[in-house]
Amino acid sequence: MRPLEGVVVLDLSRYIAGPTASMMLADQGADVIKVEPLPGGDPSRQSGPFMDGGESVYFMSANRNKRSLAVDLRSAEGLSAVQRIAAGCDVLIENFKPGTVSRMGLSYSDLAPRNPGLVHCSISGFGSGAAGSTMAGFDQNAQGMSGFMSVTGTAETGPLRAGIPVADSSTGLVAGFAILAKLFEKAHTGVGGQVSTSLMQTMTFMMTYQAQKYLSLGIVPTMEGNDHPLIFPQGTFRTRDGHVTIASGNQQMWEKLAAVLGLDDLLRDARFSTNEVRLDNRVQLRKLMEEQLAGKNSADWISIINRAGIPCGPVLAMDCVFNHPLARELELTGSVHHSTLGDMLVLGRPADTGDAPWLHSAPPVLGEHSQAVLADHGFSEAEIAEYTRRGIIAQG
Template sequence: MGALDGVRVVDLTRYLSGPTLTMLLADLGADVVKVETLPNGDAARQSGPFTGGESVYYMASNRNKRSVALDLRSEAGAEALRRLIAEADVFVENFKPGTVEKMGVGAAAMRELNPRLVYVSLSGFGQRPPGSELAGFDQTAQAMSGLMSVTGTPETGPLRVGIAVADSATGVFGAVGVLSALYERERTGQGTVVEGSLMQSMLTLLSYQAQKYLSLGVTPGQDGNDHPIMFPQGTFRTGDSAMTLACGNEKMWQRLCSALGKQEWEQDPRFASNADRMANRAELRTLIEEVLSAKTTEEWLDSVGAAGVPCGPVLTIPEALEHPITAGLDMVADVDHSALGAMRVLGQSVNVGAADPDWLRRPAPMLGEHTEEVLTAAGYSADEIDLMVVGGHAAQWRRSGS
């Protein structure tokens, strides 16, 4: 039994930010019903790459959910959605601001229908002008938040982070908001509205880079793989590949000098303090890499790590997923997909209490895989469901040949 067992979530989200939020809740035991609009469902289903005709992008953020396929443009489909929301603890949507009101499921109407409802709206740039006028895409948020301006080097120019960090972070922050609202409901008996946006998430993650400007008026620049305020802390070439070093204080710097056989650097006025090392980091980088070139990454990891200096290899994604530490964290799990059969997926991002061997209850669902069982539980009779399916207001996925 998960920590959120008994919490009912209606998920009207698409792409990544909302599905990430609801997947986190589902992984912790919440019953998440993903309501998808016919005929194609979540637009992420059409985003490649594909395996066996199923979207890898979609499957990455929709496990542990049940899918209901409805024609939300029809009154019958819209009514079914409202009935689900009426019995839910949480409702999540990530449409462009104003869209859900046109669909008849805006916050005011749904909280009147269900006063205990925690109503969650995720957007790109907020629910009110001027941000509400913009569509929310991860790339745009990375650019407009300033994140791209501190990513890369002066030679590369601004770079996008290699993952959809704005979408994913908004899902994580949104989940924190949901849990806070559910806790508040225990005191007040009333639900509330939770709002999050890609822009808020990215500005929050800027952390000390933003504070440098707010406090000092300094415009942060691009430092590549180097830490923007500490050195040596970054990625360094070795004799065969690259490794990371992280000297977070003077003691670690002294340990690194000893591990590299360069104790004289401790007395070098160019490197006497972190400020000195930052001012002369190009020169210090060259000296460090000259030493590191004499051995392989694996050899340096042993000796530098033994000296008490944080360090690590620079791995590819396959290497990271197959790493013993990853296995020790149970970060790759096995599940049987309804159409694809056995497959591997990522493990849980956080553990609450004792390990739950049954946390991975189901794979990402096929479109409408659970329509009949969810509508039945909502009070629809078999005849009513059949009429909805025949009328094109709902759809039930069935395994080929059944």
């Protein structure tokens, strides 16, 4: 048995943040009903690149293990159907612009009288207050406004965004945690409630010691490139054939690293005697280290440096990631059958929670389960046939 079997989730969210939260719940056994507005469904379906069958890899990345209900949310009947389904769900997730669900009759205050056990999760870009409710909630904006981009990059590059939607994905994980916390509370009280998070809250939380450095010391952190902002040498270093990451996390590790690099004389150099002065003189130290690292290939240095007890690893492109021995050991991918594409690989789950199978269905085609979802929630055959005939729902 999977941990969340029996939990029914109504997922009204789009793009990445909300779908990531619901996917995490689906991986643990929840029945996630992905409500997709007609005609196009989740807007991420229109974001390329596309597989040969026309399916978006953007959509594929965050929607496995779900059932798709394609419904015309612009119609009174479509909204009424979704409201009726919500009355029998344990969780509702939405990431509309603040205020939208109230106009749809799908806010917590709308649904709680009929379903007091509902856990209602709202995800926004910048919250529902006066300052944030009118701001567009996109990953890039949150990376910029949270301080993240101010510490990412170098003086030469200027501020850089992460190469992945880090704000969206991390907010999805935080939302999933908040939902589980509320479900745990509900198990004791029998009553659900509201939870909320935003891209801004999550990304500011993710700033960890960089944010605390300002709060505690008044120091505004700056861009350090690939270097660790508090410890050196720790970062990315050039070798004869590429780059390696080295994490020399304390004085003892530094001394061992200097020895394996043949830089023992630097241990008596006042410029590099402590972490504080190594940070001040890291340009010179990096030059000296990379002169030594240029003598061997990355694979050789990874073996040598790790044997000395210092964490050292490669910088892998995606093709190398999924061909690395760790990909199999950690189940970084899963294989599943898609209804139109056939067998395909999807990303693996980020945590193991038992031996029960976690991957049971591929990301759905639009409306793949529309009729089945309505039947499961008490709609008659005649109602389903009429909704299908009138285009209120679409069966994929």
